[in-house]
Amino acid sequence: MKAIIWHNPRCSKSRQALAILEETPGVEVEVFEYLKTPPARAEIEAVLARAGVRPSEAVRKGETVVKEIGLDTSDDTAVLDAMAQHAILIERPIVITGKGAVIARPPEKARDIL
Structure with a gap:
């Protein structure tokens, strides 16, 4: 496997x-x-969907960048966009x-x- x-x-x-x-x-x-080779937004979305997890459930809310960009961690679309730009946010x-x-x-x- x-x-x-x-x-x-x-x-x-x-x-x-x-x-x-x-x-x-x-x-x-x-x-x-x-972190070395960040995945594309579509790939992040597909993997999270496969895991049955919403982006808002898979975001590292304690990362400094969350505050720096003013990310609304309850907004799945915004979270996916942010994960694509800042891979450190991916749990x-x-x-x-x-x-x-x-x-x-x-x-x-x-x-x-x-």
Whole structure:
């Protein structure tokens, strides 16, 4: 099984989810460092839809940029636009497999789609 993880190596939860994936037999892991190569708005929207999560539920509300740009974190359209411009706003880690997608918080949630 292939698993893609939207990963931030500086995030302990992301590192823990990656370790779970790497330790699971039969899982081929693809690491996507989304801060280095930000995903397009349409890709963010598609992944969140696949996870069954609204953008307003997947935004990192505590990031400084939220205040700097005056983001209304309850407005899904505005949140998607902001995530496309500021990838740091995307909650992490996100794990995607053929079974679906999940925001792996806590990291053990990654197992739900393995």
